[in-house]
Amino acid sequence: MLPEVASWLRRRTSTAEDWPPRLLLGAKGDTRISVVLPARDEEATVGAIVAAIRTELVERTPLVDEIVVVDSRSRDRTAAVAAAAGAEVVVQDAVLPEEGRMSGKGEALWKSLAATSGDLIVFVDADLREFTPAYVTGLLGPLLTDPSVGYVKGCYDRPFVEGDRRVEGGGGRVTELVARPLINLHWPLLAGVMQPLGGEYAGRRALLERLPFVTGYGVELGLLLDVYHDSGLDAIAQVDLGRRVHAHQSTEALGEMSGQIMLTAWSRLERHGRMMPLEAPATALTRFHRGPDGYEGRTADVAVGERPPMAEVPGYAAARSFSPGRG
Ligand SMILES: O=c1ccn([C@@H]2O[C@H](COP(=O)(O)OP(=O)(O)O[C@H]3O[C@H](CO)[C@@H](O)[C@H](O)[C@H]3O)[C@@H](O)[C@H]2O)c(=O)[nH]1
Numbered sequence: 001m002l003p004e005v006a007s008w009l010r011r012r013t014s015t016a017e018d019w020p021p022r023l024l025l026g027a028k029g030d031t032r033i034s035v036v037l038p039a040r041d042e043e044a045t046v047g048a049i050v051a052a053i054r055t056e057l058v059e060r061t062p063l064v065d066e067i068v069v070v071d072s073r074s075r076d077r078t079a080a081v082a083a084a085a086g087a088e089v090v091v092q093d094a095v096l097p098e099e100g101r102m103s104g105k106g107e108a109l110w111k112s113l114a115a116t117s118g119d120l121i122v123f124v125d126a127d128l129r130e131f132t133p134a135y136v137t138g139l140l141g142p143l144l145t146d147p148s149v150g151y152v153k154g155c156y157d158r159p160f161v162e163g164d165r166r167v168e169g170g171g172g173r174v175t176e177l178v179a180r181p182l183i184n185l186h187w188p189l190l191a192g193v194m195q196p197l198g199g200e201y202a203g204r205r206a207l208l209e210r211l212p213f214v215t216g217y218g219v220e221l222g223l224l225l226d227v228y229h230d231s232g233l234d235a236i237a238q239v240d241l242g243r244r245v246h247a248h249q250s251t252e253a254l255g256e257m258s259g260q261i262m263l264t265a266w267s268r269l270e271r272h273g274r275m276m277p278l279e280a281p282a283t284a285l286t287r288f289h290r291g292p293d294g295y296e297g298r299t300a301d302v303a304v305g306e307r308p309p310m311a312e313v314p315g316y317a318a319a320r321s322f323s324p325g326r327g
């Protein structure tokens with residue numbers, strides 16, 4: 001391991017137990033805190049996550065000022081379940097409608113900036129099982145207590161859980177097979193970020209609003225690389241949140257996610273002057289399935305779009321005061 005990475009790990013890694021809610025309440029002062037859950041078809045899990053945050057971090061310890069679920073074109077009862085559990089529900093496509101509609105998780109997170117009021121924003125995936133509010137307090141700890149930290153990533157053990165089958169360390173397949181090798185190849189000083197794709201992280205609005213957001217599943221890698229480029233390694237901290245269990249996607253779906261991650265890495269290598277000008281990579285991903293007449297190829301487009309820094313969007317300030325998407 002590079003000595004710079006070992007040094008960063010020592011200085012910038014803590015655990016959720018280091019940040020009890022009462023300690024953070026003392027550090028909060030008048031800092032406003034928003035928790036955002038992007039959610040597409042998460043009726044099975046979103047309610048319990050919202051309820052746990054509301055009970056522990058709004059009612060018992062008044063640390064969190066708003067819990068916002070961004071309903072990302074759900075076809076199930078995600079919005080109703082989230083609202084019943086005490087979240088404000090924002091319809092993704094109703095936020096900044098004049099900016100049009102892009103898609104995927106990155107779009108949900110970008111729109112959330114215009115629909116929340118916090119100085120600190122904590123993102124939590126809505127498909128988590130075994131969620132605890134310590135995820136939120138853990139991510140807030142370094143931000144509330146150290147002004148030089150701008151961005152905090154969660155890290156955790158990731159089992160693969162399917163029915164009764166549980167493989168310890170078997171989760172995070174795209175992380176291990178795509179993201180980590182890419183990061184170690186091109187951004188070796190970020191090698192200590194244990195879960196670069198993890199959906200649980202927090203940042204200062206002042207930082208997030210001046211960064212572009214990649215749409216789809218490129219958003220986590222894009223933000224990590226852009227925070228690093230903008231503010232340097234020491235602006236990033238990580239917190240051990242214990243264990244993360246979530247709904248797994250199929251290998252085929254993860255192939256598309258991997259394509260988006262690779263294109264995001266390529267875009268940052270190019271933008272940050274790390275590559276000779278090359279022909280842009282193709283965005284078609286073909287997979288093969290055996291059909292009655294032999295193998296058939298099916299092609300998906302894994303192109304990612306990009307949203308500009310929110311601070312440059314004309315309707316941003318007005319949207320934050322009007323909160324147009326709230327339902
Ligand atoms: O169009 C979408 C797709 C997903 N989501 C939500 O985003 C979260 C994560 O999506 P999911 O499909 O569960 O992603 P994972 O397979 O778990 O992918 C992992 O890796 C991705 C790539 O870095 C990250 O975006 C995820 O947060 C991380 O959990 C969930 O709450 C989804 O409901 C949306 O809001 N809109």
Ligand SMILES: O=C(O)[C@H](O)COP(=O)(O)O
Nearest residue numbers: 171172173174175197248
């Ligand atoms: O973060 C990842 O690597 C992907 O979301 C895949 O995770 P999984 O292997 O736990 O489904």
